[in-house]
Amino acid sequence: MTDQNLNDDLNIAELGQQLRVDAVRCAAAAGSGHPTSSMSAADLMATLLARHLRYDFDQPDDPNNDHLVFSKGHASPLLYAMYKAAGAITDEELLTFRTLGSRLEGHPTPRLPWVDVATGSLGLGLPVAVGLALTGKLLDRLPYRVWALCGDSELAEGSMWEAFEAAGYERLGNLVAIVDVNRLGQRGPTRHGWDTGAYARRIGAFGWHTVEINGHDVAAIDRAYAEAAAADRPTAVLALTTKGAGVAAVADQEGRHGKPLTDPDDAIEELGGIRRMRVHVTPPAKRAQPHSFGEPGTVKLPSYAVGSEVATRNAFGEALAAVGAARPDVVGLDGEVADSTRMDQFATAHPERFFELYIAEQQLVAAAIGMQARGWIPYVATFAAFFTRAYDFVRMAAIGGADLRLVGSHAGVSIGQDGPSQMGLEDLAAFRAVHGSVVLYPCDANQTAALVAAMTDYPGIGYLRTTRGETPVIYGPDDEFSIAGSRILRSSPADQVTVVAAGITVHEALAAADDLAHDGIAVRVIDLYSVKPVDAQTLRDAARETGRIVTVEDHWPEGGLGDAVLDVFGHGDQAPAVLKLAVHGMPTSATPAEQLHAAGIDRQAIVDAVRLMLSPR
Structure with a gap:
């Protein structure tokens, strides 16, 4: 590559053409990709790379680096072309785009050290950028800037407006949204087309500074970025561009989205041919360390007396x-339900590390994704049912290898009178389906406290389910609980059936075991508090020794505790007889005890299930 002087607009325009050419080339080599979506934003990114981004590509972990998030992740050819121009990757690697084993995936992931988070699901990137900007302003307390390249199509997503609201409210002057208004979506024109004023009015209403520009005018782009850097609130640069800019056959043409160019050689010639310009990206001006909230210490968890009654949601709050x-890198995020989830305990103790995101669950989870990208350890709490609003973001977090601790309260029919709209009855299934996840469902306060601590350094997506009502404390404060563990609460050589429970149903199972013991029927009771990964060996032993298993869960029958147990025997093992008790009918409002009985998951239902399994066939 030849080094270039990029101080003049002409050379930056040439860099923009290089980025277009390389986007065309790598998509052509792959036979797939989104070159036209990359070509529209090429001048925007060329100007950013050459003049405004502060980044050391040799030290991607430098906490002072700016952050660039491709919210329109399908424009990955443009991002990879930028990396080539910066000297981070070679031309040879550029042409491995979308091939097996390549780091240059169809949409960006942190397999590349310069990518903070996985993007590609539209509407995710800007909310994550808000989380990064919050981190820079209030946690790291460093002057880095967060740049988010957004598409106009994704501005139809509600999560984008959650992000605009949150950033405006927090006056995140370190955040710049660059909106590539190229008029065309996947199947045709976008809602507002090239009307940048329509976007400016809407975004400005959320307290953002807005700048409308021609997105192919390097001088105008440069001025807009400088204006954004001087603003004391977030800035949206609304850039009118042409999709497929530079190549007449595809420029502003419908039906060209997500396809390599038909005649890439002709397109490259039209764009002026292959260039080998190298950009010396300006590194951060300062090499400061992130703010610290103190030194790490030893965790001193709360303890609860055996026999007392404590809601596991209370234990969660006190434990967190x-x-x-003890851990100054732990942060807490709330969706305006901290008094119910008991996250308010953390907020009171550590107000500088507590973040209120209000009733905006997508922004809530996205902010945590941004924070963990900078090394902070976020715990996110809301009602279990409301995480469904942000499930796609959880899925994307797993794709990007993010570390999140999610806590869902008010789970199951046991919440009582609030009724089914507030009952998390899908959460165990949903979080079990997330790649590499951990799903925990404690039954008492001491177990909850231990598992809250165990989650802190466990990698991946961790989900903890808590119970609204008070439950008996059955474990001592010194009992130890590990992820992938279980606890056998009743056991004897005479056991005829094993009852597997978790959370609220553990107490029903113990009561049922006592009732059955009066009639001379011995049952084993397993507290399977780690629903994923399960303690498979304990379950196999129980199956071999008792031959029959009853699972009981405060959850729909699909995908929860019962299916977790069945999966253990889905690999060629000798399977026991299994009877699943779960919530089958749609609940209504009733007391917790009435709910458990109506659902068929209370002590009497367990007694009846055991008797059924032991009855002659």
Whole structure:
């Protein structure tokens, strides 16, 4: 490559053409990709790379680096062309785009050290950028800037407006959204086409500074970025561009989205041919360390007396506050339900590390994704049912290898009178389906506290389900609980059936075991608090020794505890007889005890299920 002087607009325009050519080339080599979506934003990114981005590509972990998030992740050919121009990747690697084993995937992932988070699901990138900007302003307390390249199509997503609202409210002057208004979506024109004023009015209403420009005018782009850097609130640069810019056959043409160019050689010639310009990206001006909230210490978890009654959601809040006292890198995020989830305990103890995202669950989870990208450890709490609003973001977090701790309260029919709209009855299935996830469902306060601490350094997506009502404390404060563990609460050589429960149903199972013991029927009771990964060996032993298993869960029958147990025997093992008790009918409002009985998951239902399994066939 030849080094270039990029101080003048002409050379930056040439860099933009190079980015277009390389986007065309790598998509052609792959036989797939989104070159036209890359070509529209090429001048925007050329100007950013050459003049405004502060980044050391040799030290991607430098905490002072700016952050660039491709919210329109399908424009990955443009991002990879930028990396080539910066000298981070070679031309040879560029042409491995979308091939087996390549780091240059169809949509960006942190397999590349310069990518913070996986993007590609439209509407995710800007909310994550808000999380990064919050981190820079309030946690790291460093002057880095967060740049988010957004598409106009994704501005139809509600999550984008959650992000605009959150950033405007927090006055995140370190955040710049660059909106590539190229008029065309996947199947035709976008809602507002090239009307940048329509976007400016809407975004400006959320407290953003807006700048409308020609997205192919390097001087105008440069001025807009400088204006954004001087603003004391977030800035949206609304750039009118042409999709497929530079190549007449595809420029502003419908039906060209997501396809390599038909005649790439002709297109490259029209764009002026292959160039080998090298950009010396300006590194950060300062090499400061992120702010620290103190030194790590030893966690002193709360303890609860055996026989007392404590809601596991209360234990979660108290335990998280204790973890936060020992771990200054732990942060808490709330969706305006902290008094119910008990996240308010953490908020009171550690107000500088507590973030209120209000009733905006997509922004709530996205902010946590941004924070963990900078090394912070986020715990996110809301009602279990409401995580469904952000499930796609959880899925994307797993794709990007993010580390999140999610806590869902008010789970199951046991919440009582609030009724089914507030009952998380899908959460165990949903979080079990997330790649590499951990799903925990404690039954008492001491177990909850131990598992809250165990989640802190466990990688991947961790989900903890808590119970609204008070439950008996059955474990001592010194009992130890590990992820992938279980606890056998009743066992004897005479066991005829094994009852597997978790959370609220553990107490129903113990009561049922006592009732059955009066009639001379011995049952084993397993507290399978780690629903994923399960303690497979304990379950196999129980199946071999008792031959029959009853699972009981406060959850729909699909995908929860019962299916977790069945999966253990889905690999060629000798399967026991299994009877699943779960919530089959749609609940209504009733007391917790009435709910458990109506659902057929209370002590009497367990007694009846055991008797059924033991009856002659």
